[in-house]
Amino acid sequence: MRILHTSDWHIGRTFHGHSTVAALAGVLDALVAQVREHAVDVVIVAGDVFDSATPAASAYRLLDDALLALHETGATVVMTSGNHDSAARLGFHSRLLRDGIHVLTDPLAIAAPVTVHDEHGPVHFYGVPYLEPAIVRQHWIDDERALRTQAQVMQHAMTLVRDGMTAHGGRSVAVAHCFAAGVDATAGLEREVRQGGLDLVPLSAFDGPDYVALGHIHGRQQLSERVRYSGAPLHYSFGEQHKQRGSWLVDLDAHGLASVEWLDLPVPRALVTLTGPLDEILSDENAARHADDWVCAVYTDAVPQHEPMRRLRERFPFCALVQHQPEGADTVDERSYTQRLRSAVSDVDRIEAFLEHVRAGHGATEREAELIREVLDDRVRAEALV
Structure with a gap:
């Protein structure tokens, strides 16, 4: 059986105020x-199909177009919800999607797989939607005291998956949306991801x-031979600009x-970061x-420049983005700045100290003084007239 693992479409997300719908449609x-x-039999979308719990009409149209096109290839689609999209909205019409399109958003149905057959027999796909501990612990009431973290709820969910594997036999694929241990933090983390222990799911979970298709991280990652992130199909931040876009063919x-x-x-429009004095960037x-x-x-002039974006x-x-980062700003000592403020004897001294602090050591010019x-x-x- 041939599977294409993709995730994090984030339909509807903007890029610094610009719509990404047309670019994502092309991708x-x-x-x-x-x-x-490649004659793919099953397409997996591992969560964050939409970027919002309340997608715009254009986002629904793009999803409908994509699902219809995938259906016409003959492939089965298995889709789960993430932390951005709403499980309720994504799965509201899942009961109507009987013909090869499966939207798995119900934590109570984790042990009930979608089964696809090939010449070797059945392959069972277990969908684990994004699990918020405060919400799902009410469904698993017997474990209420234990299920306090993302790691705990995911471990419980994967126990349900293994129960399903025991009941059904055959080969199996799990689809989940979470932050797993071993992820390279430079791969393109979600805005909301916390790297502390609360959200960290151990690889052993x-x-x-036979294969685990993960979503939530925007850069491809191989945590083991059979546990991987595919990343997002489109660049959604400049921090992702050097990361490849694509999918895993399994x-x-x-x-x-x-x-x-x-x-x-394909990358519809390349991303580049230009650094240096503004005039040098422009010339x-x-x-x-x-x-x-x-x-x-990223312009490095000592002082902010006039209308840099224009x-x-x-x-x-x-x-799309302009940042002022004076050269040497990262070497400014916060402690020495505070001490200088305390020892300043006049407002002129205080202003000069402030300007040197925010300008990486460059104080007021003659005209500014x-x-x-x-x-x-x-x-x-x-004050004298008052």
Whole structure:
């Protein structure tokens, strides 16, 4: 059996205020083409199908188009909910999806698999939706005292999966949405992911199935030969710009996992970060090659520049983010700044200390010093008239 593991579509998410619906539609078209080209039997979407619990109409249309296109390839679709999308909204019409499209959002049905047959017999797919401990412990009342963390609820859920495996026999695949131990933190973490012990699920929790398809992390990850994250199909932040986009192509033979191959997906618009003084970024002779890229400009001038976004977009139409990070700012000692403030004998000294602190050691210019003195003198005169 051939399986395509994808996740974290985040339909409806914006990229620094720009809609990603059209770009994602093109990427999902390419994914459907891969399903057809590689004769995929089952497509897994491991959570966060939507970016919001209340998706816009355009998000529903894109999902409908994608599911219809996947259905037309002949592949079965197995989809679970994540922490961004609403299990209730994603699964509200799941009872109507009988013909090869399965939306698994019910924690009470974890042990009841979707079964797909090939020439070697059945393969059982167990869907584990994103599990919020405060919500799901009411369903598993006998374990209420124990189920306080994400690790505990996921371990309980995987126990249910293994119970299902015992009852049904045959090969098995688990689909889950969580933050597992061993993830490289540079792979593109979710905004809401906490890296503390509360949300960390040990790798041992996933023992049992022939393959475990995980979602929640936006960069591909291999935690073991059979436990993997596929990442998101589209770049959703500049922190992800160097991460490949794609899916895992998984083959099962009669005995279980046979092979796993990575399939790249196209990147509709490349992401690039340009760093340096603003004038240098604007005058770079190689800048033209980034005219069609999403640009994050990190300018290192000592002082903030006038209308940097407007100036950058004249050169880079798709400049999406501007950050002012003065060169050497990370070397400024917070403690010495506090001590200097305490020892300052005048407002001029305090202002100078502040400017040097936020400008990486660069104080007021001659003209700024004149303006500061004028403002302070005007304040003294005003107070004298009161």
